[in-house]
Amino acid sequence: xxxxxxxxxxxxxxxxxxxxxxxxxxxxxxxxxxxxxRPVTWVKIEEVAEGQxxxxxxxxxxxxxxxxxxx
Numbered sequence: 233x234x235x236x237x238x239x240x241x242x243x244x245x246x247x248x249x250x251x252x253x254x255x256x257x258x259x260x261x262x263x264x265x266x267x268x269x270r271p272v273t274w275v276k277i278e279e280v281a282e283g284q285x286x287x288x289x290x291x292x293x294x295x296x297x298x299x300x301x302x303x
Contacts, residue, residue, distance in 0.1 A: 282294050
């Protein structure tokens with residue numbers, strides 16, 4: 233029974249985007265393991281508060297991530 237955990241900075245992805253992540257990650261695992269595993273494939277999204285996650289020594293905010301998404 234696989235458990236996929238996704239860590240995200242809060243306020244970056246919408247409810248719909250998170251639902252899409254759950255669906256597509258489940259589909260990916262089922263493609264590897266077989267359809268019989270769909271009912272027992274878990275996807276858990278954990279959100280980290282803005283400023284509590286950093287890269288390169290700098291804390292990240294949702295605004296910074298949105299700027300990165302726009303290029």
